[in-house]
Amino acid sequence: MLKAQRHSYIMEKLRAEQKVVTTDLAVDLDLSEDTVRRDLNELDRKKLLKKVYGGALLIKERSSNTFNVHISAEEKKEKIVIKALSLLHDDQVIIMSGGTTNLVFAKFIPEHLKLTIYTYSLPIAMQLSKLPNIELILIGGKMQKSAMVTIGIDVIQVLSKIRADICFIGASSINVKQGLTEVGYEVSVVKKAMIASSDKVVSMFTSNKLNTKMPHGVCELQELDTIVTELDPDDDRLEKYRKTGIKIL
Known part of the structure; x- marks a missing residue:
């Protein structure tokens, strides 16, 4: 699975469950935990999620925008x-x-x-x-x-x-x-x-x-x-x- 696809899967799971666990992602994606941690660290650096011990949390304030434009889907x-x-x-x-x-x-x-x-x-x-x-x-x-x-x-x-x-x-x-x-x-x-x-x-x-x-x-x-x-x-x-x-x- 390409890195962009892994990141997409992680973010989709985060939106659904509000948090992800490194060990669970490793099983779901058939990857090593080290690879998953690197992915989570990269997404954290991009401020797409909050990396925590053992996994990551969703950053909910991402949905705000300057004009409060309604964004469908x-x-x-x-x-x-x-x-x-x-x-x-x-x-x-x-x-x-x-x-x-x-x-x-x-x-x-x-x-x-x-x-x-x-x-x-x-x-x-x-x-x-x-x-x-x-x-x-x-x-x-x-x-x-x-x-x-x-x-x-x-x-x-x-x-x-x-x-x-x-x-x-x-x-x-x-x-x-x-x-x-x-x-x-x-x-x-x-x-x-x-x-x-x-x-x-x-x-x-x-x-x-x-x-x-x-x-x-x-x-x-x-x-x-x-x-x-x-x-x-x-x-x-x-x-x-x-x-x-x-x-x-």
Whole structure:
């Protein structure tokens, strides 16, 4: 089992039971206790759990966010973003779109990472502002109040001058034929610009977005490097996506 999968299992068990025991995890995962302790220590350093003697406890205050934005299916989204953390390392330049999955992701980014992050989402920017080692750039423009994101030509112009390592882009809908699609035209245009400015594109979304379609196209599936869902990468629901060659976490 890959480390990201182990971490996902540990966090899922924590959410269900509020605590985990090292010896029990070793049996469940068929690993040595030393390996489990290393996993727990790593998750503790990332402030995803509280390591205690013999196991770990859930950190419940993680659910808070600056704007008290309602986050549906939050446990699924936490499972997604824990997988995606493996894609981060120091000195990256990152673009983050809006959406509640990216908001959860912002809450889980480890404090020690040194990153430059551009975003057009006010809630995500406020969440990232709590991290001491993040150089944060909020892209200004016309505010779409319903989603608390900036849109328009000013945003496009800023994005056109960025060269990012990774774009973490939310998905309203995704399917094999149409790729990513959006409900709103202006947001779809901004997301196209984000993709054009990034070396790699990662889309994180819950599995209910699979095989659905919205009116406005964002990109073809082949323009994505990686997709991340709460499902096991070998799940049958992802078979059509695996066949395209896209990386699945």
